[in-house]
Amino acid sequence: MTVISAIQENPSRERVEATILAAAEEVFSQHGYRGASLQVIADRAGLPKANILYYMGSKQALYVRLLNRMMRRWNEVLEDITPDSDPATVLSDFIRTKLVLGQRYPEGSKLFAAEILAGAPFLNDYLAGELREWVASRAMIMRQWSAQGKMDAVDPRWLIFLIWSSTQHYTEYSAQVSGILGRDALTADDLESISSFLEHVILKGCGVALPAHQPSVGRPSGGEVSFE
Structure with a gap:
């Protein structure tokens, strides 16, 4: 299933924004702020450019987010x-x-x-x-x-x-x-x-004793993270 077909089947705002953010992260990382364009981000996300503007407001707002x-x-x-x-x-x-x-x-x-x-x-x-x-x-x-x-x-x-x-x-x-x-x-x-x-x-x-048992690696999304 392509990104755009997945969005069409479940067009929730959260899902669309997650798709845009994932695409934008890749494009900005590769090209920097000045080298990136909303059209390239839209193409990477499989969405019309108008959708990027609707959900994110502007290139700068997307970048800061x-x-x-x-x-x-x-x-x-x-x-x-x-x-x-x-x-x-x-x-x-x-x-x-x-x-x-x-x-x-x-x-x-x-x-x-x-x-x-x-x-x-x-x-x-x-x-x-x-x-x-x-x-x-x-x-x-x-x-x-x-x-x-x-x-x-x-x-x-x-x-x-x-x-x-x-x-x-x-x-x-x-x-x-x-x-x-x-x-x-x-x-x-x-x-x-x-x-x-x-x-x-x-x-x-810092004068702190190491924990007796290793803690969970982290909880950034509500679940345990591992190095695997």
Whole structure:
């Protein structure tokens, strides 16, 4: 069944938007914002260009929505943390979720990185507003963990940046990593080894004992994520 016939059989807004977003993520990742066109995105999605405009409003609105979606995926695991949460479980989940999402959605991850490297022209308001507030609220809880003696008094902002950047490396520089390892792509065993290494270094660096049992890799869509 083609994409367009599937949409015609079940033309729900959610399904159409998901199809558009998937096509746009690929096109923007390959061509950048300026090189991408709504017509190419429409062709990739198997839809008329008018549908893209109807559901997304404009090229810029579609692009910003993709970027925001990527950040929400990455940070969802920290949404429900409280002063009573266990730092070992939370940080381990965050590391593993961020790593696996980079492998699952490489186009979105690379798209976000390209936007940041370009000076974040379409994300300045988001970075200075919503995301700044989000980081501040997570940092406040982590400082409470430190006050309770659950972890060392490290600056939570640098900790969040470290987890973002260290996990992102294996998506942005996947060709370098795979080349050095002598593989075409990272295997599930490689990703498990990377996760364990990052957990060991980051948690110990924060004065947090490693969890006795490995947590689920993440819950970005309501279900468990694995490296398989």
